[in-house]
Amino acid sequence: MRVRGLWMTLPLLAVGLPGPVAAQELDAPRPIDALNSVWIEELTWMEVRDEIAAGKTTAIVSTGGVEPNGPYVATGKHNYVLMSACDLLARELGDALCAPIVKLVPEGSIDPPSGHMRYPGTLSVRQETFEAVLEDVGRSLAAHGFTDIVYIGDSGGNRRGMSTVAEKLTAEWGAAGREATAHHIGAFYNYTDVERYMEDELGYDQPIDEGLHDNLYITSIMMVTDPTVVRYDQRVAAGKATINGASIEPKDEIIELGRKLLQFRIDVTAAAIREARGR
Template structure:
């Protein structure tokens, strides 16, 4: 079966088929469902008995236990007297304390509740239930990857979400190869230029930009949320040049504020495209002979075909004889995807090495 047929047979276009099946990062032959069109599948059976599920780490992460204890402490210190004044809505301090105590007890019960079904075989937090995330943390998946992309103009052929498509494939591979990581939802909106007075990519329709301070605040909140739930290593990677400074600054600020317990790691190696081009030339013997002068290149186009050929308008370009970029043909979709897999694999391997070094060195 050719690549197009395989992608179509995956259902609804099968974007995730290219990532999980073509790259070999997930079991082949399992039923695949979900928004990412193929990334999902049934996970292995539960690895512990119901009683073990209740007993392991007290049925919750350390952060969850701390939250419950804090809630209980607040309930205890609220003044409780027979003549306590009524608060907002006519609720007395005693009543508020009782309500908070019940909420803490309910949360404790939730944390100890066994997952009733098998977990989904996904590394994406947004695709998992809260119980699946809880159990992944228990099993040692305490590294979270925050990837930043963008919505910007990328010439006449590539979707505005170019970087986000790349990250769907890359974060999937990085998390699976690390073995102890999950992917936060891709941060799809980033600084792309001035808004009130459009500059940079904002001069082109379809681009969406954030102010730098907004971008950094989002990164801070996402990372802090992950830390609150028990992730101990928060990794920042980005596929766009304008994102790098913000990620580095936020990682440094978080480490200064956290001072232990969890670490933030900015990993610039993921974005070193020059290394990818050098590897493509030395290992694959491929060099771009020309430059079309648009915000596009063979490396990123071929990687995008691994995730979704429609994102590069492959069929439409073939139909009008425009299936090339910078002097290299992409008309043969099968061959282009195979090259994209190799390039994506190189980026994944390089980034995994960098993440392990950063975590091991505590930087």
């Protein structure tokens, strides 16, 4: 009985804490060196606070998906691309951090299943759910002091939702006189240009189209993150280390191709972000 009474009293004590105590906690110095990461979810709250105070006031919200991508490539294809892309992009900008990747996006109706939802492993959310998540994430970031919320997507179907939310938040914050702006950076989704760059500048061609929702540029970029997500070893062992008639061997060469393609995308996207922010 005594323990129960104490347990019920603790929440009341917490609620009754005076303002200066809470403020002191928020201003408490970080007791150890910070981790060298641009991912908010990998940082402590103190590290995020200090990064914002040091000028990292751009937050990148990237959207991927979980969907079918042929017999070799993991369903999280877009998310694996974004793991490398957002990291590189934030470091290229120098004043940005990455929010956790939004991995669940609209992929088709659930009942009855349509589009990608016809394939096992696909996870879909309604358009309004997707936009609500993007909006709440953006609001959360702005509440903590990020002044530029940047939405990028690796899947074409995500563009409408990101654009809608960015426009809504920017209009609302502008009307309220808040120092925060949301941007949808469509330049990141530039796979047509990536393919042209790969073929014309780097000399890698795809002679055929196997229709597998997969291709050499996607595979090579994913291999930068982790070769296992394109089943590299299994494909080599089975004599199937090709996509669209192009070889994905040797491993190191294709990973280097992926790095070059990633850098191409990062250069284009960073320039678009700087233009949108005005700095």
